[in-house]
Amino acid sequence: MHNFLPFAYFQNQFIPFDDAKISIATHALHYGTAAFGGLRGIPNPENPKQILLFRLDRHCQRLSQSAKFLHYQLPADKIEGILIDFVKKNKPTVPIYIRPLVYSSGLGIAPRLHNIDKDFLVYGLEMGEYLASDGINCRISSWYRQEDRSFPLRGKITAAYITSALAKTEAVESGFDEAILMNSQGKVCEATGMNIFIVRNGQLITPGFEQDILEGITRHSIITIAQELNIPVKERAIDKTELFIADEVFLCGTAAKITPVKRIENYTLPESNPITDQLKEKLTAITLNQDPNYKDWVYPIDID
Known part of the structure; x- marks a missing residue:
């Protein structure tokens, strides 16, 4: 059972996670025409009202580069700004994992990257250890x-x-x-x-x-x-x-x-x-x- 953060970034706005829905005809769902990133956020042990993101700039650069393969121009600085606002909006108090996703949001059925809408979303969830830390x-x-x-x-x-x-x-x-x-x-x-x-x-x-x-x-x-x-x-x-x-x-x-x-x-x-x-x-x-x-x-x- 995942504990998702209360707000997602979806269709250019922050909305409740449960309201962020896509159509069953979404292109990326059928053809894998999407790219994602993943960042960890952890509370600062010296300041519980502060969340620390590791190598935010590199994650945003890589996602921006991934978007280019989808014929989608999404600047790294725009991704960075949205991710910062995402954390501020959700105000997490425990370690989290943030998942930004760029995807073909159009409803066409042809496998292509041209002449089809693209979009960007972000959601997150609480996350502890992904694999056993002892091996x-x-x-x-x-x-x-x-x-x-x-x-x-x-x-x-x-x-x-x-x-x-x-x-x-x-x-x-x-x-x-x-x-x-x-x-x-x-x-x-x-x-x-x-x-x-x-x-x-x-x-x-x-x-x-x-x-x-x-x-x-x-x-x-x-x-x-x-x-x-x-x-x-x-x-x-x-x-x-x-x-x-x-x-x-x-x-x-x-x-x-x-x-x-x-x-x-x-x-x-x-x-x-x-x-x-x-x-x-x-x-x-x-x-x-x-x-x-x-x-x-x-x-x-x-x-x-």
């Missing part, structure tokens, strides 16, 4: 990640997430918590809604953009933090067998934050995760606005 078990999915030559993987396009849904359900129904997707070249790609990192011999390794991954904002943050902490970082292709012999494996994303992996298929990973723990501690401090070197990554919003 999860993963399987290698039988489903493969799409290729950039046939799908705009630089955007968070809704149609892409059918693969994630298939992989997630396959994993859970076979006794695992999460799935790891390979790309069409047989290399490690990402999880169902998260990027992936491994640690080998003290080096942090993650698939590069050429491996058909999403340009994750949390992923970029971790790479930046690791470099500051003098942890060597390498972006390269990862073979499946490297997962089984890695010293550490973790997933990362806005919802998942940093989630360690305890087991992959029938291979149990080491219980000690020193680099994962170090990065997780640092990222948590940053999101709580407690690290003076990363104040520009956190956007505080006064709600009173």
Whole structure:
């Protein structure tokens, strides 16, 4: 049961969440012609009348870029202003997840992007931990990640997430918590809604953009933090067998934050995760606005 925030932004205005309805003939519902973002908002532990948003500017930039794939010009600064007003309108007092969505709102039946109306909406819900913070078990999915030559993987396009849904359900129904997707070249790609990192011999390794991954904002943050902490970082292709012999494996994303992996298929990973723990501690401090070197990554919003 989800606890949705009381107000949504819909058709250029803030209205009660329960009143935000779309037609069953909406184009995006039938053809996946939509793109979304996701941000976490947390109460400032030092000021309960303030909500902290992590990397608001980057999230708005990515959604604006995603909208371009839909032939929709939605400036990042406009998205940012609406999201700020959304938080002020809802006045949350607990951790939340914010979901902005750009979509083809027209009622046509032809699969196209031209000559069809587009729109933008925002809603939110209360959210605690998305995955178990102490670690999860993963399987290698039988489903493969799409290729950039046939799908705009630089955007968070809704149609892409059918693969994630298939992989997630396959994993859970076979006794695992999460799935790891390979790309069409047989290399490690990402999880169902998260990027992936491994640690080998003290080096942090993650698939590069050429491996058909999403340009994750949390992923970029971790790479930046690791470099500051003098942890060597390498972006390269990862073979499946490297997962089984890695010293550490973790997933990362806005919802998942940093989630360690305890087991992959029938291979149990080491219980000690020193680099994962170090990065997780640092990222948590940053999101709580407690690290003076990363104040520009956190956007505080006064709600009173």
